[in-house]
Amino acid sequence: MSKPFSNVKFSILDLAPVLAKKSASLSFQNSADLAIHAEHLGYHRYWLAEHHNMPGIASSATSLVISHIASHTKKIRVGAGGIMLPNHAPLVIAEQFGTLDALYPDRIDLGLGRAPGSDQATAFALRRTLNSSPDDFPNQVEELETYFEGTARVKAVPGKGANVPLWLLGSSDFSARLAAEKGLPFAFASHFSPDYTIPALRIYRERFTPSNQLSKPLAMVGVNIIAAESTEKAKWLATSQQQQFLSLIRGAPSELQPPIDDIDNEWSIYEKASVEKSVNSKTTIIGDKDAVREKLAAFIEETEADEVIINSQIYDHEARKKSYQIVSDIVNE
Known part of the structure; x- marks a missing residue:
């Protein structure tokens, strides 16, 4: 292996593209085929992203598509890049990903984003009963962690004790700071926010505090x-x-x-x-x-x-x- 790539893992972000004049069914068929191909080639993970009201992206029900991909593969890690947590009650996400972990042990990742991944009208349609905003993101992450840890008053079943590594995703320095504070791995969306990549990574690495999940910074970048x-x-x-x-x-x-x-x-x-x-x-x-x-x-x-x-x-x-x-x-x- 050549030196520039020797210590780097390579993974795939799939937006499950809906092709012009084709169906979402074909998108999911293509995604499964690509995941099998990726596993054969040795890619490390296969992530899907939550977007809504986007005619060209079929992965809105992200946890369902993750299950679809995991069921067609054997070893490659599969996960969310990411789940837009302000769109959901954290308990529901704990249950969904606890279920995924029970179905596909030691293969599921949960990347979390703070943006709605949609326009304002769609964000309202998604969150109309949640009374939350992206500014509540740190509290929502903490609440989600309590469900996986089993320390919340309400128990996530499945979910409690699940082995689902959390990642924080970002396109600015907000999640970089939070990931550093909590000692979590950080994924930066440099593939669509290139100007902030280096500053965000610098903040993350300089401020990183070790945690039970991670002893040193772990940074992923999109391209x-x-x-x-x-x-x-x-x-x-x-x-x-x-x-x-x-x-x-x-x-x-x-x-x-x-x-x-x-x-x-x-x-x-x-x-x-x-x-x-x-x-x-x-x-x-x-x-x-x-x-x-x-x-x-x-x-x-x-x-x-x-x-x-x-x-x-x-x-x-x-x-x-x-x-x-x-x-x-x-x-x-």
């Missing part, structure tokens, strides 16, 4: 990778992701669209700049094997990441599997 046989093909495949970001900028989220030959015909100069700011060249790596190797090594050197979790928004399922194969070949050279 978008679209790899193909040639850089030209990778850039073409990447137009699907670019169209998805463009639809978000326009306030009209869409299903994942097929690649197109000339993305410049689709956006204005302002829209192009906005997409390129979100899809930053440091945390979105597009190219052939040599280009991906060079940029991934530089990214790991800069972040000093313990683990890299890779999102690949590629329309064609076989091309998506090939992209993860290329990355696996690179890190195992």
Whole structure:
């Protein structure tokens, strides 16, 4: 194994993309097939993310999709990257992930985020009876921990005593500080918030306090990778992701669209700049094997990441599997 990658674990973030004019059933079929492929390639974990009211993302019922993936695999860790805790009563999450741990022992992770993962109207629809906000996140994490520890007045069954490692997720320094204070592993969403990556990781590492779960900092960073046989093909495949970001900028989220030959015909100069700011060249790596190797090594050197979790928004399922194969070949050279 080459030096830049020797002490780093590699994992997959799956947004369970809904393809244009295709069904969510196909999304889940593709996710299971990709997870089997990832396990064969030696990826460490396979995480799914909670989003709502997003036509292009099928993993809104995240714990159910986690169970689906775990049932099709044998060893790879499966989890949430993440559950948006303000959307839920912590007891319900303890029961869901306690159940997952009972079904798939020693394989389930629970990453927690403080954002709603949706627009204001959807957030209200999700939380209308919870009387909570993202500002309550630290108290909600603490409450969740008491259910797993079995110290709460109400018992989570299943849940009490479950072996479910908690991660805190973030795209700013808030969760970095909280993860450091609580001695929890920290995952930073650098794949869509590149500018804050290094400051957040620095805060986390400098302020880390050891805990029963973790004796030293454990930092995961997200990166978008679209790899193909040639850089030209990778850039073409990447137009699907670019169209998805463009639809978000326009306030009209869409299903994942097929690649197109000339993305410049689709956006204005302002829209192009906005997409390129979100899809930053440091945390979105597009190219052939040599280009991906060079940029991934530089990214790991800069972040000093313990683990890299890779999102690949590629329309064609076989091309998506090939992209993860290329990355696996690179890190195992």
